[in-house]
Amino acid sequence: MKKPLVGALLSLLLLGAAATPAVAAPTAPSAPTATAPGATAVAVTYAGTVALSNCSGSVVRAPASQPGDLALVLSNGHCLESGFPAAGEVIADRPSTRSFSLLNAAGSKVGTLRASRIAYATMTDTDISIYRLTRTYAQIQSQYGITALTLGDVRPAQGSAIKVVSGYWKRTYSCSVDGFAYRLKEGDWTWKDSVRYTSACNTIGGTSGSPVIDTTTGKVVAVNNTGNEDGGRCTVNNPCEVDQNGNVTVRQGINYAQQTYIVVPCIAPGNTIDLNRPGCTLPKP
Template sequence: MRKVLLTTSLAVVATITAVVPAQAIRGGVEAPAPYAFSGSLQRPDSPRDDGHTCGVTLIAPSWAVTAGHCTKNNPSGAQVGRPKDWTVRLGTTDAGSGGEVIAVERFITYSPYPVHEGDVGLLKLKKPAKTKPVALPSARPAEGTRVRILGWGMTCDRRAPECYPKKLREADTVMQPVQACDGIHAERELCVGALDGSVAATNMDSGGPGLVRDGDGWLIAGVVSGSGGDDRPVMYTDLSYFKAWINDVVTGKIDPPDTPVPNLEGGAIVGGVCSASVVRTDRTRPGDPALLLTNGHCVPQRPAPGQTLTDVPVDVPVTIGDRQGYPQAKARTTTLVHATMTGTDTALYRLDQTYAQLRAKGVKIFRLAGRSARPGEQVDIVSAGNGDRFRCTIEAVVPHLREEGYTQDDAYRYDPECKPSHGGSGSPIVLRDGVTVVGVHSTGNDNGEQCTANNPCEVAADGTVSVHQGVRYGSRI
């Protein structure tokens, strides 16, 4: 997959891949004045204090355009939906203040596979903006056309406050031949920036505009989509190619239904990398610090084979989702109570909030089962990391599951149609009552290899080793 220019801390969906280290609007300067029609998509799951995730541009009083991977990058990966606490901030040079802030009522993505079939998305605002929209182009800009690019993209390759510019940056560059961008879809994408990449968009500039002159004003030719290769220009979605679809959506001629969303209530993300859930026992009291269950391989310092970590101070962020997967509450871990990858692949954290505090915020709390799941029993895997709820059957209990020097005992093997993937590690395995947790999802055999990383093998009671490519496994608790 090509690399898109977006980072996020909430979810990793299928169209989002690793990002390229770069400088914010490389070769640019701080914008001396705001662009009334241009702004920032701001979300509570942003890793930044100012909430910025993507660039947006107002194209009608109640509609803004951005990259499709910015709208599709929501907790469930829905193509069309009604987000929680998304806003756009228009007409300011400061992503964290000023301008006009309007809530987003709905997002509509052109394709369920935006990077490959058309990387454009629309945001319907809850009220019309006061400012004048920018016009769409009537035709594709010619090679050599001067382009002005804008954005609040990262200034270095770390997710850290010092890498997030507060002020809008801009640069003047040129429309390049499509051959200058690797992996471009020539019929519907533009190649924008210096040939050596010294002037170009970068991480978190996704959805930001490429503007061309229209007399004394501007037209928006495209929006930032993805990297054109190291030290290359950047690919922009050509809005002239999608103009008819955009106009049909804005005028109401096309009004797609919301994408059905699975019930993700209680699914959590820990450390920005693994799924998890808040769990209680029969002896839990409301005033007790809440406990968070995930995988042993998800902790910052993995336990070695045969090792169990106990009572280790650990501070990592936790986001707990609502029914649609949007953030219901945020917390932090204080202590790694217990973690191991031997016998079982599980970890238990203590949080900085009590059960009562989390319940007051509407958080769903799961109950730890007093037994294991049985072969043939139906379960749900609630995966915040995958943005999905998998309905599965425990096909078998495997005596030993071996992977990269580690061994799990009595691991769950799911039916072949059960496919939680990477990012789903640590997801609770829940009985059909919807609240009782009997395990955590842990691994799967990707490539058919034997006993290697991401390719566990089964070891029967008599020592016989077998490999089941594509099959997924969970750990008992």
């Protein structure tokens, strides 16, 4: 995992570099991805991103969210203030008073937002946390001039140009979707249909929870969460890809994200998370 920054160094000291007998060569650097014919690339800035105490995140809205809805913040499940959820654990509608530093387009802090609930969080099948804030989208827009990022409602395409925008580091990584991992296994956790970046997105600790933004639509298509640091095989900080036949591939230096279009069907009117809505496939408690 692109671990919370405080834990990253400790983890490296404790785990060391794991060895594996068969390591795939890192994906070769690719040329910048061209925008599709007729499409215009949108300007991707830090506006709407947030810095957590240990990770990155973003203020997000579903396509049907309303200005008067209490806003949501998206990050990783492994960025929770309570620590990593266990494999199989799902957290829903739990009180939280966590604070977030809201950034403007230039990456400067313009205010502090506060959560009222952890609306949803898990590290099972995906690695996400969704916080419900105490302020509405309209209030945030009025006070800070910041508009929430919109969650895309379709699966990203291979080859799509993307940017990973870290509010923690105020750093942006540009690359493209190299492909998808049928299963991505890291330690006790397994994630489904993960986005694999081309090598230019060499994300680091503290970038966990960063929104992955499609540069053609400007929408959030994934949330950054992990990468294989040392070439280890399926260990913490060294995820491996597992295909439909159980074959394992290790790609040292390559990083990954979890798709977010699956979140959209679970967001009900009023911006509440309803795991029983039609089309919602997020794991249930």
